Amino acid sequence: MAKKKKTTSKKKTPRTKRLFVLSKQQKVLLGSLFMLLGVMLLFSFISYFFTWQADQSELGILNNRDAPAENWLNKFGSHVGNFFIYEGFGVSAFILAVLITLTGAYLFFDYAKKQLKRFWFWGILVMIWLSVFFGFFSETSSLLSGVIGYETNDYLQDYLGLIGTICVMVFLAIVYLVLRLNVTPDKVSAYFKSVKKDVASDFSSEEDTVSQTDYEKDVVATLVSEENTPSELTIEKTVEEPVLKSDVQEVIASEDAVAMEVEQIKEEDEVDTMSKKLVEDFGQFDPTLELSNFKFPSIELLKDYTAGQGITINQEELEENKNRIVDTLSNYKIGISNIKATVGPTVTLYEIVPEAGIRISKIKNLEDDIALSLSALGIRIIAPIPGRGTIGIEVPNKNPKIVSMRSVIASPKFQNAEMELPIAFGKTISNETFVADLAKMPHLLMAGATGQGKSVGLNAILTSLLYKKHPAEVKFVLVDPKKVELTLFNKIERHYLAKLPDTEEAIITDTNKVINTLNSLCIEMDARYDLLKDAMVRNIKEYNVKFKNRKLNPNDGHRFLPYIVLVIDEFADLIMTAGKEVETPIARLAQLARAIGIHLIVATQRPSVNVITGIIKANFPARIAFRVTSKIDSRTILDNSGADQLIGRGDMLYTQGNDLTRLQCAFVDTPEVADITDYIGSQKAYPDAHLLPEYVSEEGGTTLDNNVDERDALFRDAAEVLVIAQQGSASLLQRKLKLGYNRAGRIIDQLEAAGVVGPFEGSKARQVLVPTIEALNQLLNNE
Numbered sequence: 001m002a003k004k005k006k007t008t009s010k011k012k013t014p015r016t017k018r019l020f021v022l023s024k025q026q027k028v029l030l031g032s033l034f035m036l037l038g039v040m041l042l043f044s045f046i047s048y049f050f051t052w053q054a055d056q057s058e059l060g061i062l063n064n065r066d067a068p069a070e071n072w073l074n075k076f077g078s079h080v081g082n083f084f085i086y087e088g089f090g091v092s093a094f095i096l097a098v099l100i101t102l103t104g105a106y107l108f109f110d111y112a113k114k115q116l117k118r119f120w121f122w123g124i125l126v127m128i129w130l131s132v133f134f135g136f137f138s139e140t141s142s143l144l145s146g147v148i149g150y151e152t153n154d155y156l157q158d159y160l161g162l163i164g165t166i167c168v169m170v171f172l173a174i175v176y177l178v179l180r181l182n183v184t185p186d187k188v189s190a191y192f193k194s195v196k197k198d199v200a201s202d203f204s205s206e207e208d209t210v211s212q213t214d215y216e217k218d219v220v221a222t223l224v225s226e227e228n229t230p231s232e233l234t235i236e237k238t239v240e241e242p243v244l245k246s247d248v249q250e251v252i253a254s255e256d257a258v259a260m261e262v263e264q265i266k267e268e269d270e271v272d273t274m275s276k277k278l279v280e281d282f283g284q285f286d287p288t289l290e291l292s293n294f295k296f297p298s299i300e301l302l303k304d305y306t307a308g309q310g311i312t313i314n315q316e317e318l319e320e321n322k323n324r325i326v327d328t329l330s331n332y333k334i335g336i337s338n339i340k341a342t343v344g345p346t347v348t349l350y351e352i353v354p355e356a357g358i359r360i361s362k363i364k365n366l367e368d369d370i371a372l373s374l375s376a377l378g379i380r381i382i383a384p385i386p387g388r389g390t391i392g393i394e395v396p397n398k399n400p401k402i403v404s405m406r407s408v409i410a411s412p413k414f415q416n417a418e419m420e421l422p423i424a425f426g427k428t429i430s431n432e433t434f435v436a437d438l439a440k441m442p443h444l445l446m447a448g449a450t451g452q453g454k455s456v457g458l459n460a461i462l463t464s465l466l467y468k469k470h471p472a473e474v475k476f477v478l479v480d481p482k483k484v485e486l487t488l489f490n491k492i493e494r495h496y497l498a499k500l501p502d503t504e505e506a507i508i509t510d511t512n513k514v515i516n517t518l519n520s521l522c523i524e525m526d527a528r529y530d531l532l533k534d535a536m537v538r539n540i541k542e543y544n545v546k547f548k549n550r551k552l553n554p555n556d557g558h559r560f561l562p563y564i565v566l567v568i569d570e571f572a573d574l575i576m577t578a579g580k581e582v583e584t585p586i587a588r589l590a591q592l593a594r595a596i597g598i599h600l601i602v603a604t605q606r607p608s609v610n611v612i613t614g615i616i617k618a619n620f621p622a623r624i625a626f627r628v629t630s631k632i633d634s635r636t637i638l639d640n641s642g643a644d645q646l647i648g649r650g651d652m653l654y655t656q657g658n659d660l661t662r663l664q665c666a667f668v669d670t671p672e673v674a675d676i677t678d679y680i681g682s683q684k685a686y687p688d689a690h691l692l693p694e695y696v697s698e699e700g701g702t703t704l705d706n707n708v709d710e711r712d713a714l715f716r717d718a719a720e721v722l723v724i725a726q727q728g729s730a731s732l733l734q735r736k737l738k739l740g741y742n743r744a745g746r747i748i749d750q751l752e753a754a755g756v757v758g759p760f761e762g763s764k765a766r767q768v769l770v771p772t773i774e775a776l777n778q779l780l781n782n783e
């Protein structure tokens, strides 16, 4: 039916359009004509009620020009009144006059016609209904219903009887109330409730009270039944309801397709209110609920290396250095008008303002000479310091201070950081804590010669995240080909680490596994993009907010998405052994993974061009350089020299675009990391590490040979467990049959080959293809 209506409305549209393509002037003229006609009708109708008897008795007045009529609009009024009221629709003919006036007003003021069409549609229906309704009272006054109303009413009564006719009329009235005025039982009860509150004292009629309580009971009953149903079900209901409703409305308002526009807005509203209701009933979704008692590590676990030290300013050293700088420059005939020193933890920055007319490049070229005269390594000249209008000379302090992780973690800057993935790298040259958001970087490349502080830097990054993010919010994928650096994090495997389903160790040390993991992350990335598309959001942050507000249905595959941070400790080693196989997925992830919350941190000892290839470099805007051995290496990593002049031991340069910032990396020692991971590891954990989607490499991988002889001894038991539970998950087998993960995984593969369970479906459990134990017996006995 809906389709039929649609096609008719389609056919009508061009004609209607042609009719309404009027110039502004035409609209004004036509509008005033209609308005005046409407007003004339109104006057005619009103006066008809007083004059109709007189005029009607003078039959033939229309033809006789000399015989005046009593109606205010004379013969015209008398005639139209007679036609529309007496022979037509009775009192309800006024609706017609109002509709014509309204049409005039709409044309005159050039309002949208969509609304007008609706007025006409419903107006005519109401007019007919009223005249038929007044047909019941036509005995009292024949003018009330008009001939049409009376006859129709009489006709209906002849066939349906009085009660039947009343029922039909009541039903039509309900149709009008529901479709046009959107009246629903809920609204009526809500209205009654408010009325009850307002005039509680005046509300004494017993009958009314009884009916009201009935309403209340109904409402309470529906609320209770809603509370008892699981949240998912309620969501489904909400999704369905508006669709049905809009269908009905579309049919009714079939005159034009515009009704759809209005309904769409309503549909959203309803989902909104439903999710609000869910949030009101169950609260926002809390991803941390499963580990709600999780305690973040305390600051006491970190050592305070600076205790009692502080930054001491060695006046003598400062004076000495200043004099040497001034002397060296004056040897080259460079005068200084001003000099200022900022003492940092490991280096002091001398900012000089050269006298007018000195070329900056001249000072820059004197780098080595100044270093020689100061007899110090690690002099770096910044000419000019961006945005300061001065030239900076960084000179290492004789007694560098360690920046302890404790001091940066405890700093208000880190504690109050409103960032997605805050990282406290260390302190700047002016002794300020430097905090950056990994989510904004969005990927970080780290290089530095051996022993210059890379591993400490990685630990500082991971520690920062451990101090700020709940295990539900962030997961690490750790790649450590050196096999020693990240081992400590094994203890927090079931809290913070993510791994491939069929692996035992979460920390990846084997190149082949790295390739599988990277490809698996690509699968996860694609899956997350699908979820984002489905949820109509642009990034993981918006997605998670929507999920927390219960606007996304977990039954549709939606889930809370934790950030995933991939850390690769020695990239050179990987790229040398696996080349393109590693480079391609890394480049893909780096290019696309930003919006869906996968962030990469890649560290390498050898920042040469064959390790940090163009494609990798282009996708890692944030870079950190510890001390490197040559200017070329420095250029490879930073696109700038400078890293070769660092002093090591955590002295680093950070860039996230153009500016280079010199930082002293925070120092966190292995025992401290061990304490933190022990502390977290000793708390209640998830049953397993966060599982990444399975990736089966083309060559080898899982074989799906259905070889009956090679089946596991517990194959049949496992099949029965899964068929009874109708859930194809390896962890279920592990629990029920007390198996290790690998063995359970192998059995699942064998079950898949035998056709008992379906293929791997990401994080969802596999489908069980055999419905009953009998069917299973039949399947296995026939093999």
Ligand SMILES: Nc1ncnc2c1ncn2[C@@H]1O[C@H](COP(=O)(O)OP(=O)(O)OP(=O)(O)O)[C@@H](O)[C@H]1O
Residues within 6 Å of the ligand: 402, 403, 448, 449, 450, 451, 452, 453, 454, 455, 456, 457, 605, 649, 650, 651, 664, 665, 666, 667, 668
């Ligand atoms: N931020 C820092 N503050 C003070 N000392 C540091 C800092 N970072 C590193 N060091 C010192 O330098 C040593 C080597 O650091 P680290 O192990 O991080 O180097 P690396 O670059 O990882 O070396 P490799 O590549 O050989 O693993 C540390 O044991 C420590 O003594």
